[in-house]
Amino acid sequence: MPNYLIGIDGGGTSCRAAVAAGDGRILGRGKAGAANILTDPETALANIAGAARAAFEEAGLDPAGITQARALVGVAGHNVGDAVHYVKRRLPFAAADIESDGLIALQGALGDEDGAVAILGTGSIYILRRGDTISYVGGWGFTIGDHGSGARIGHALLQESLLAFDGIHEASPVTDSVMAEFKNDPSNVVDFARLAKPGEFGRYAPRVFEAAQAGDPVAVRLLKTAAVTVDEALDVVVARGGRKLCLLGGLAPLYRPWLAERHQPLFVEAEADALTGAVALAAQRFGSRKEVGA
Amino acid sequence: MPNYLIGIDGGGTSCRAAVAAGDGRILGRGKAGAANILTDPETALANIAGAARAAFEEAGLDPAGITQARALVGVAGHNVGDAVHYVKRRLPFAAADIESDGLIALQGALGDEDGAVAILGTGSIYILRRGDTISYVGGWGFTIGDHGSGARIGHALLQESLLAFDGIHEASPVTDSVMAEFKNDPSNVVDFARLAKPGEFGRYAPRVFEAAQAGDPVAVRLLKTAAVTVDEALDVVVARGGRKLCLLGGLAPLYRPWLAERHQPLFVEAEADALTGAVALAAQRFGSRKEVGA
Numbered sequence A, B: 001m002p003n004y005l006i007g008i009d010g011g012g013t014s015c016r017a018a019v020a021a022g023d024g025r026i027l028g029r030g031k032a033g034a035a036n037i038l039t040d041p042e043t044a045l046a047n048i049a050g051a052a053r054a055a056f057e058e059a060g061l062d063p064a065g066i067t068q069a070r071a072l073v074g075v076a077g078h079n080v081g082d083a084v085h086y087v088k089r090r091l092p093f094a095a096a097d098i099e100s101d102g103l104i105a106l107q108g109a110l111g112d113e114d115g116a117v118a119i120l121g122t123g124s125i126y127i128l129r130r131g132d133t134i135s136y137v138g139g140w141g142f143t144i145g146d147h148g149s150g151a152r153i154g155h156a157l158l159q160e161s162l163l164a165f166d167g168i169h170e171a172s173p174v175t176d177s178v179m180a181e182f183k184n185d186p187s188n189v190v191d192f193a194r195l196a197k198p199g200e201f202g203r204y205a206p207r208v209f210e211a212a213q214a215g216d217p218v219a220v221r222l223l224k225t226a227a228v229t230v231d232e233a234l235d236v237v238v239a240r241g242g243r244k245l246c247l248l249g250g251l252a253p254l255y256r257p258w259l260a261e262r263h264q265p266l267f268v269e270a271e272a273d274a275l276t277g278a279v280a281l282a283a284q285r286f287g288s289r290k291e292v293g294a
Helices: A041-058 A063-068 A082-090 A101-110 A150-165 A173-181 A186-195 A198-202 A205-213 A217-239 A252-258 A261-266 A274-286 B041-058 B063-068 B082-090 B101-110 B150-165 B173-181 B186-195 B198-202 B205-213 B217-239 B252-258 B261-266 B274-286
Strands: A005-010 A015-020 A026-032 A070-075 A095-100 A115-120 A124-130 A133-138 A245-248 B005-010 B015-020 B026-032 B070-075 B095-100 B115-120 B124-130 B133-138 B245-248
Touching (some): A005 A041, A041 A063, A070 A274, A082 A095, A095 A101, A101 A115, A101 A133, A101 A274, A115 A252, A124 A217, A173 A186, A217 A245, B005 B041, B026 B041, B041 B082, B101 B133, B133 B217, B150 B198, B217 B245
Parallel strands (some): A005 A070, A115 A245, B070 B095
Antiparallel strands (some): B015 B026, B115 B124
């Protein structure tokens, strides 16, 4: 029985898997539903197994073979102690490590090189690798962190729309569009915001980028403020030795022109995606081709 | 049976009442527990009646007399439609109006004069009176408004403490004190913030004022930012004709030196408290001494 490897990229909306030969060469891919180990570990376990079996099938292998394979599972919310242990013990593989979705994204983006990724989506976080050392900057979630994230930008837009309604700040086409959406009644904005999850605030972020592109003064101001928070975090990453910076996440392509001139020469394109990164880490840890370190 | 008047100042932690003669002269005061008509209307109704009976007793009147009295009830969250109607129909008085706690505070602070109050406590809101016209600026609650409030200042302090932990912003004695309180573990701050109510964030606001007084650079920066939001709202109030500004709420005495020079000449001290304001409004609407208007 060959030593098959599995990489898993588990997310809140879907879970992707790849099966690889012992040297890390990908043989097949598969997909299943959400894998949120914190909020629903049983479903996460079922979808991780389902995606892995689908990858074996696509590779022309017997899906039952997943139980002999070794896996690297990347998941959001990996640093939540009990949930990780619970899921790790129940994974249907011969051996498995669980890592953060950020780490597999970094591995995919930079390969074995040193550098950092800025993940700019609904949330925001920065991950730096220097040799064997991984360090995290920022994150901490919407309530008290995730500066510059889509959720924070969307929240700021709603807030500015109420300030414009009250005449405290200037109105603009983008704040007018928000108030119109809420029937020009601030109470409707308040009711929405009180119950909104980060992703619901984040849905307003692309509108801010679009409006800024069109010259909307409020959108430009909000994005300049958000970009400063990203540049400040990148400064920390650079000060810690990051020489290659890779922007990832849904907002990455939108953000780049807003970031400081001093960071532009450091930006690199991602080599590969997070799933490829998970497979690469699986190959390093369990594969026939052992890494010799950085 | 004389035409007794009742003023009620109902708040989230306690409810105060005063009974007055038909001309508005206060005869006695009473107190009871919380009166939050939105979250617990039955308890609010019981405590409003209890405080009114206690006021009658202190005045040497038969508490049963409250059913013949006319009342002006000031409550937080008054503008919540159904809850107001439900409570109004069940109040044990011969007649009653329900108004916002802000309006009775304005009446107490300014008497019958035109002007505005800035209520700076756990939340923040600005209320302007010109003649018969009352207008509100700001408020909208912690999630999407209440700029410059204690809750927002406390939230900003926790946020800065995490930014300092990550090396993104400078640390200072006040951010060090926060991190020490949370055992220098950002996850503890995140866990607290995720569940914290506005009042729990607001408990950190006095610490920011104290630290700023002592020259702490982070505290000074946070308060300058907060003071700008208050000054911007006061600009709106002044533009709408406010010529007297009265700062109310727990943060009022702390805030005044931080506010812009342009507003200092407009600040006046409150004439009386919100309970006195409730009685005065009761006398205007139901009393023997009818107001002739502004």
